[in-house]
Structures are given as structure tokens and as C-alpha cells.
Amino acid sequence: MKSSLFVSDIVERGLLYAIANDRIHTAQPLDAAENWHFWTEPKSPVLEWLARSYPPQSVRIAYLDAMLGHEHAEGIEAHYDVSNDFYALFLDTKYRFYTCAEFENDTETIEAAQTHKAEYLLSLLNLTGDEKILDLGCGWGAMLKFLQDRGHRGKLSGFTLSKEQLTYATQELGLNVSLTDFITEDFDSAPYDRILSIGSIEHVRPKEIEQLYQKIYDALVPGGLAVHQFFSLIREPYPTSMVTLQIFFPGSLLTMHSNHIEAAERVGFKITHDSIHNYRPTLRAWYDRLVANKERALELVGLEIYNRYMTFFPVSWLFFQQQEADIHRIVMAKPA
Ligand SMILES: C[S@@+](CC[C@H](N)C(=O)[O-])C[C@H]1O[C@@H](n2cnc3c(N)ncnc32)[C@H](O)[C@@H]1O
Structure with missing residues (x-):
């Protein structure tokens, strides 16, 4: 990467963004051990302070506002429409x-941990077996x-904005999935008994949260449940990590967890469950699988995308380690 770009990245987007972008554009595949160590080992307090406080809030907000001008689908395609075969290498x-999976111990596989997560969510859905369910x-x-x-x-039906996912879910699995933007489009076949989402509310921008929760509320039968797993910010609305996030999810911006809960309650939901979970073991498991399949990954997506995911997983690990965000599972109940 040209040093002039590195310098302008530091000035305009801050240290974290500049270093991540620089490493992604390394001329070789990132070394697995060095790269994990680089991101996850503690840094000097001065460096930490710099990474967290620059650029100042006003610059962050101006940049993030500009990024939010992008269509949702653009950001989704940039992240998810890379190659289904590539994702299959590490998921x-x-x-x-x-x-985020649910690891019950240090030795279990990602397969077992994802099944535990699904079982946990199944228990929250509280099903008899005949409910009409929508997965956002x-x-x-x-x-x-x-x-x-x-x-x-x-x-059972689902919405996605990724064409690659749509192809896989409909053609390989024969599921009832459509390319529908759950923020801007209607939920055509409402009402539903259950509406669930796993890891997609993160893509809903702060100003869209309440309107989405209202739509979910309206689309549920009385007594229906919405079950969501998503991560949200703990401490402050625009940490520098939100700027770095734009490398991986252009146009996405998180909000504080309290904002989610308040918005859900304002539209009439009662929060009956809110638990916190740990994303870090899942990120590490994906990293290890990607590294183990490095050669095939490079053939499928090339050097830059390989390095992007090699950077994305430890940067995200750090994000949770530094307690900027938490992953929650919540149940929102519509009164009967
Ligand atoms: C991190 S993936 C999670 C996928 C899946 N729930 C799982 O657990 O593996 C996020 C998903 O949200 C979808 N998504 C994000 N914003 C969306 C929107 N506005 N409308 C429809 N789908 C959206 C993406 O297309 C993607 O399928």
C-alpha cells in the first residue's frame, strides 16, 4: 500500500482504520500467528489512547453520515456476495x-457450538411446532x-439482501427465502407467530431501529414473539471502531443496547429475556478454519479478500475484548 494513502488514512480515519487497511493490502497473505498476535496483544497506553480518541467525534460523525448515504444492499453485497464456496471454508x-455460536467448552467444534446456539434460540422461540415464522x-x-x-x-420463510445467499438457500436447500429489504419493504405475508433475527439487526441504522420494531410489532399476532440475537454498543455512540467497521461493513452503524430496548418498549413490546453472550471463541474458530484452508481461499477470492477476513476476525475479537460491544439475545413479547 502506498505510504501516502496510509498517512491520509491516519489523518482522516484514525490509527485503527489506517493499520487495518494497510495490512489488508499487504503483498502477501498475512501470517496467521503474527497477525492474530498483532491485533490481540495489549498495546502501550499511549497507542491505545490515540486509537480510541482520534479522529475526534465531529470528524467520525461526518464520515459515518456520509457512509450512511449508501444503499443498504450495497454494503450487504460488499460483505456477503464474495463467494459461497469461500464462506463454506470457515463456517x-x-x-x-x-x-456468534455458543461454545460450552474450549474443545468443542464450531459445528457443536452452532448447534448449541440454535438450541438456545429454539428454547427462546417457545414453539409448539405449527407457528408461522419469519427469519429477518x-x-x-x-x-x-x-x-x-x-x-x-x-x-418458514426468510429475507436476505445477499444474492449469493438467496441462491444457496433456495436452490441448494429449497427454502422459502426472498431478496427482500426488511427495513424498507413490507412483510407481505404477515401476520407471523414468531419473527426472529440472528446477526442482522447490526445492519439496521440507529434512526431505523424504532420504525423496524414497530413493523415487527405490527406483523406479529397478539401474543407473538420476536427473538433477536445481535451485538450493540455498550459505552458511547460513535467509538473510533465504528469508523474501522466501514472497511468490513460499509454503511452499517451500531447503536447502544439501551436504545434498542427503549425503542422496543416504546412500540409496545415487553422484554421478557435479555442475555449476554461471548463472540470471541466463534471469531477465533472462524480464523483458524480460514487459516487451515488458506490455499483454497486464495484461489477462490484472491489475496486482498483473504487478508480482509484475516483482519476482520481479530479486529472484531478486539472490539469485544475491549468491551465496546456485547452480544445479546432478547425476546420481545407482543401482549396477547
Ligand atoms: C451476519 S448475517 C447472519 C445470517 C444468519 N442469520 C446467520 O445466523 O447465519 C446477516 C444477514 O442479514 C441480512 N440483512 C442485513 N440487512 C438486511 C436487510 N435490510 N434486509 C434483508 N436482509 C438483511 C444479510 O443479507 C445477511 O443474510
């Missing part, structure tokens, strides 16, 4: 969940397939 082989941001159809495998009889 769990059974369901292809691209969201269903990815490669993982949770819908899991529900099918567990014998769910009610109608």
Missing part, C-alpha cells in the same frame, strides 16, 4: 451460521434449516 459445515436476515438459511431438521411443521 460450520452443517448449517453455515455466520453469527436469514443468511444461508441456517436457522430455517435447523427448524426444519427439528421437525417444525409451520410455514
Whole structure:
């Protein structure tokens, strides 16, 4: 990467962004051990302070505002429409969940941990078997397939904005999935007994949260449940990590967890469950799988995208390690 770009990245976007962008454009595949160590080992307090306080809030907000001018679909395509075969190299082989799993111990596989997560969510959905369920941001159809495998009889459908995911979920798995923007488009076949989302509310911008929760509320039957897993900010609305996030998810911006809860309550939901989970083991497991499949990954997506994911996983690990964000599972109940 040209040193002039590195310098302008530091000035305009800050240290974290500049270093991440620089490493992504390294002329070789990033070394697995060095790279993980580089991001996750503690840095000097001065460096930490600099990384967290520059650029100042006003510059961050101006940049993020400009990024929010992009269409949702653009950001989704940039991240997800890379190659289905590439994602298959590091996601769990059974369901292809691209969201935080539930590791019960240090030795279990990502396959087992994703099944535990799905079982946890299943318990929150509190199903009898005939409910009509909509999965907002269903990815490669993982949770819908899991529900099918567990014998769910009610109608299952999902929305995604990724064309690659749509192809896989409809053609490979035969699921009822459509390319629908759950923020801007209607939920055509409402009402639903359950509406769930795993790892997609992160893509909803702060100003869209309440309107989305209202739409979910309106689309549920009385007594229906919305079950969501998503991560949200703990401390401050625009940390420098939100600027760095734009490298990986252009146009996405997180908000504080309290804003989610307040918005849900304002539209009439009662929060009946809110638990916090740990994303770090999942990020490490994906990293290790990607490294183990390095040669094939390079053939499929090339050097820059390989290095981008090699950077994305430890940067995200750091984000949770430094307690900037938490991953929650919540149940929002519509009164009967
Ligand atoms: C991190 S993936 C999670 C996929 C899946 N739920 C899982 O657990 O593997 C996020 C998903 O949200 C979808 N998504 C994000 N914003 C969306 C929107 N506005 N409308 C429809 N889908 C959206 C993406 O297309 C993607 O399928």
C-alpha cells in the first residue's frame, strides 16, 4: 500500500482504520500467528489512547453520515456476495451460521457450538411446532434449516439482501427465502407467530431501529414473539471502531443496547429475556478454519479478500475484548 494513502488514512480515519487497511493490502497473505498476535496483544497506553480518541467525534460523525448515504444492499453485497464456496471454508459445515455460536467448552467444534446456539434460540422461540415464522436476515438459511431438521411443521420463510445467499438457500436447500429489504419493504405475508433475527439487526441504522420494531410489532399476532440475537454498543455512540467497521461493513452503524430496548418498549413490546453472550471463541474458530484452508481461499477470492477476513476476525475479537460491544439475545413479547 502506498505510504501516502496510509498517512491520509491516519489523518482522516484514525490509527485503527489506517493499520487495518494497510495490512489488508499487504503483498502477501498475512501470517496467521503474527497477525492474530498483532491485533490481540495489549498495546502501550499511549497507542491505545490515540486509537480510541482520534479522529475526534465531529470528524467520525461526518464520515459515518456520509457512509450512511449508501444503499443498504450495497454494503450487504460488499460483505456477503464474495463467494459461497469461500464462506463454506470457515463456517460450520452443517448449517453455515455466520453469527456468534455458543461454545460450552474450549474443545468443542464450531459445528457443536452452532448447534448449541440454535438450541438456545429454539428454547427462546417457545414453539409448539405449527407457528408461522419469519427469519429477518436469514443468511444461508441456517436457522430455517435447523427448524426444519427439528421437525417444525409451520410455514418458514426468510429475507436476505445477499444474492449469493438467496441462491444457496433456495436452490441448494429449497427454502422459502426472498431478496427482500426488511427495513424498507413490507412483510407481505404477515401476520407471523414468531419473527426472529440472528446477526442482522447490526445492519439496521440507529434512526431505523424504532420504525423496524414497530413493523415487527405490527406483523406479529397478539401474543407473538420476536427473538433477536445481535451485538450493540455498550459505552458511547460513535467509538473510533465504528469508523474501522466501514472497511468490513460499509454503511452499517451500531447503536447502544439501551436504545434498542427503549425503542422496543416504546412500540409496545415487553422484554421478557435479555442475555449476554461471548463472540470471541466463534471469531477465533472462524480464523483458524480460514487459516487451515488458506490455499483454497486464495484461489477462490484472491489475496486482498483473504487478508480482509484475516483482519476482520481479530479486529472484531478486539472490539469485544475491549468491551465496546456485547452480544445479546432478547425476546420481545407482543401482549396477547
Ligand atoms: C451476519 S448475517 C447472519 C445470517 C444468519 N442469520 C446467520 O445466523 O447465519 C446477516 C444477514 O442479514 C441480512 N440483512 C442485513 N440487512 C438486511 C436487510 N435490510 N434486509 C434483508 N436482509 C438483511 C444479510 O443479507 C445477511 O443474510
